[in-house]
Amino acid sequence: MEIKAEIAARAEQVEAILAKYLPREEGAQKTVISAMNYSLLAGGKRLRPMLMWESYRMFGGRSQVIEPFMAAMEMIHTYSLVHDDLPAMDNDKYRRGKKTTHAQFGEAMGILAGDGLLTYAFETAVKSFAIEPGNTNIGKALKILATKAGIYGMLGGQCVDVEAEGKPLEAEALHFIYRLKTGALLEASMLIGAVLAGATKGEQRKVEQAAGELGLAFQIQDDILDVTSTTEILGKPVGSDAKNHKTTYVTLFGLEKARQEVERLSNHSVELMDTLVVRNEFLNGLMLELIQRKK
Secondary structure (H helix, E strand, O other): OOOOHHHHHHHHHHHHHHHHHOOOOOOHHHHHHHHHHHOOOOOOOHHHHHHHHHHHHHHOOOOOOHHHHHHHHHHHHOOOOOOOOOOOOOOEEEEEOOHHHHHHHHHHHHHEEEEEEEEHHHHHOOOOOHOOOOOOOHHHHHHHHHHOOOOOOOHHHHHHHHOOOOOOOOHHHHHHHHHHHHHHHHHHHHHHHHHHOOOOHHHHHHHHHHHHHHHHHHHHHHHHHHOOOOHHHHHOOOOOHOOOOOHHHHHHHHHHHHHHHHHHHHHHHHHHHHHOOOHHHHHHHHHHHHHHOOO
């Protein structure tokens, strides 16, 4: 099967898993639940749960214990986008061709929907204990999820990014932001899959490094698309980095150097995966396809 078609087929499978863990839209708090589900079902590549699933499969995982973590990861990623779109942050009205959550439900409900998704992510992840009560790796996976999403991961990177807005940045500071803001959840996704499947410590380190380089390449590609794509193709406003006076890899090094760095990082990421004893050809293809994406 051609890689794009295979990715689309896997994305449908991820969607089906995600649907199993959506909160019911009922009760006095129905509005915030509706806003949460609206955000989760707004589309997207489902990259993080897909990477998690493929990493789990690569190391021999076959249980449904991975599913609550897949759903939880997508909830955390979605909450970060909901808050990123808020007026106090990027103030974007559209994402993936649809109104952003705060544009659809109001700013207050947008904030609460993000809070709800983050909290519900952990309510969802702990359901894995009921699937495999004796699996001691579940606790390790929960620690990874919490750390990579928090102040030492995505949230920390977002904080530094906000404070750096409108200020000149050196490459080292930009790499720090990208590795946390974008790379941390990709690292968590692939690492959780490896941990739950019982990968060795050495294998876990390689997977985490490969995912980190993938995350850096992914964010640089995002910078490139922000100046080369269109709103129609991207599904969200282009030129937002310039509008918000952000230093990006493109503004620091230029478009051509940015493209070269994406290629170098993505190739090395796949090379690291190829040093493992186990193989997942689809996972390697997925990693490369994500870097070559147009949206």
